[in-house]
Structures are given as C-alpha cells and as structure tokens.
Amino acid sequence: MATGADAFEAIVLAAGSGSRFGGGKLLARWGDGVLLDGALAAAFAAPVSRVSLVTGAQAKAVEAAARAFAVRSGQAGRLHVVHAEDHAEGMGASLRRAALDLQADCAGAFVFLGDMPRISPAVLAPLAEAVRAGAPAAAPVFEGRRGHPALIGAGLLPQLESLRGDAGARAILKELGPRLALVEAPDDGVLFDVDTPGDLDAGRYR
Structure with a gap:
C-alpha cells in the first residue's frame, strides 16, 4: 500500500x-x-493509498457489498465510495465523477472494471513502476492484446474530467501511441470480463 x-x-x-x-x-x-x-481484491492489492468505488445502478446494494468485502479483507479504511448520478450516460460519466474526487497530489489512478474479477496482482507493481519511470500511462497486455487495469498518470488525469459516452479512457490511451507503456501480464485475467451468466462459469475454472 x-x-x-x-x-x-x-x-x-x-x-x-x-x-x-x-x-x-x-x-x-x-x-x-x-x-x-x-x-476490489485486485484494487486493494495495487500500490495505492485509496480505492474509490463508483456506484450508479443498484447503488445501495453495490455499496453494501463493497463495504462488506472491505471489512472482511481488513481494508475498510481504504475504501471510498462515490455515486455517479449520470451513470446512465456510460463509463465516461463514472470516470468524470471519480476524477473529481481524486486527491490533488495523486500520482495517477488505476482504473479497474467491476466485472473483471481475475486481474493478477503480479501485474500491478510493474504498471506503477512504468509510470514512476516517466510513462504518461501504462496498461497490461497478454498475447498481444491490451487489457485492464490501465494506470493513468497524473499529467493525464485532467482529461478524465471531460470524458463523455461509454468509451472510458480508451481514447486517451489511444492518443499516446508508443508512449503508452505496455506490461506483459502473467495470464489472461487482464482480458477476462463477465458479460453474460455463461461467462461466470467459463471464468471460474480457468
């Protein structure tokens, strides 16, 4: 931490x-x-001072589940919850809301997706090291495919406050071209997300 x-x-x-x-x-x-x-487990394993959960749909139930997990994990003091009133607009609204609440001296922000449960903690420190070494942002890759979480360096954080739609930080990272540091991940957890109930079973046994 x-x-x-x-x-x-x-x-x-x-x-x-x-x-x-x-x-x-x-x-x-x-x-x-x-x-x-x-x-949340991956976020708490990252080298961060605080984990901000952005709620929208089912806000009360999602917040309750997150707080319960944080307590079980001994991480209640690191969990910070914010609500995106305009969450229906898409991921951009959630990132805007979170960016407004970051500490002024924040060195950068890891962006985790709530439906990606298999991020390997092993990839997190190397992402931080890449940004500390001067990269404006960093992201993991597995077998040539870029995954999550991205780490957005301090210099790019103001751009999060103007995001719109459902593309998230994708456009910001794309504009970096070769300046985006890519870190090889140990497995495909950086690519795996859950869209349908069938994905749950597919991911449990990998």
Missing part, C-alpha cells in the same frame, strides 16, 4: 446496470462472495 504525497489511487467502476447479463451482474455469485469482490 502506498501512502503520502504523490501516491497512486484506484478507481473501481461499478455503476453499470449489467443489461446484457440480465441485471444484478456485480452481485452475482463468484467464489465465496460476489463478482465485484474480485475487482
């Missing part, structure tokens, strides 16, 4: 309605808990 000035923070996007899943996706059973637990 990183603390003090120039520490990184983590953002966990958990505002979506999960319409393709049939609703309630982040609260679906996963392991000994719910799907959201996997993303």
Whole structure:
C-alpha cells in the first residue's frame, strides 16, 4: 500500500446496470462472495493509498457489498465510495465523477472494471513502476492484446474530467501511441470480463 504525497489511487467502476447479463451482474455469485469482490481484491492489492468505488445502478446494494468485502479483507479504511448520478450516460460519466474526487497530489489512478474479477496482482507493481519511470500511462497486455487495469498518470488525469459516452479512457490511451507503456501480464485475467451468466462459469475454472 502506498501512502503520502504523490501516491497512486484506484478507481473501481461499478455503476453499470449489467443489461446484457440480465441485471444484478456485480452481485452475482463468484467464489465465496460476489463478482465485484474480485475487482476490489485486485484494487486493494495495487500500490495505492485509496480505492474509490463508483456506484450508479443498484447503488445501495453495490455499496453494501463493497463495504462488506472491505471489512472482511481488513481494508475498510481504504475504501471510498462515490455515486455517479449520470451513470446512465456510460463509463465516461463514472470516470468524470471519480476524477473529481481524486486527491490533488495523486500520482495517477488505476482504473479497474467491476466485472473483471481475475486481474493478477503480479501485474500491478510493474504498471506503477512504468509510470514512476516517466510513462504518461501504462496498461497490461497478454498475447498481444491490451487489457485492464490501465494506470493513468497524473499529467493525464485532467482529461478524465471531460470524458463523455461509454468509451472510458480508451481514447486517451489511444492518443499516446508508443508512449503508452505496455506490461506483459502473467495470464489472461487482464482480458477476462463477465458479460453474460455463461461467462461466470467459463471464468471460474480457468
């Protein structure tokens, strides 16, 4: 865990309605808990001072699940919850809301997706090291495919405040071209997300 000035923070996007899943996706059973637990576990494992959960649809239930997991994990003091009133607009709204709440001296923000429960903690420190070494942002790759979480360096954080639509930070990263640091991930957890109930079973046994 990183603390003090120039520490990184983590953002966990958990505002979506999960319409393709049939609703309630982040609260679906996963392991000994719910799907959201996997993303939170990765976020808490990152070298960050604080984890900001962005709620939207099912805000009260999602927040309750997150707080319960944080307590079980001994991480209650690191969890910060914000609500994106305009979450229906898409991922851009959630990132805007989270960016407005980052500490002024934040060195950068990891962006985790709430429906990605298999991020390997092994990839997190190398992402931080790449940004500390001067990269404006960093992202993991597995077998040539870029995945999550992205780490957005301090110089790019103001751009999060003007995002629109459902593309998230994709456009920001694309504009970097070769300046985006790519870190090889140990497995395909950086690519695996849950869209449908069938994805839950596919991901449990990998």
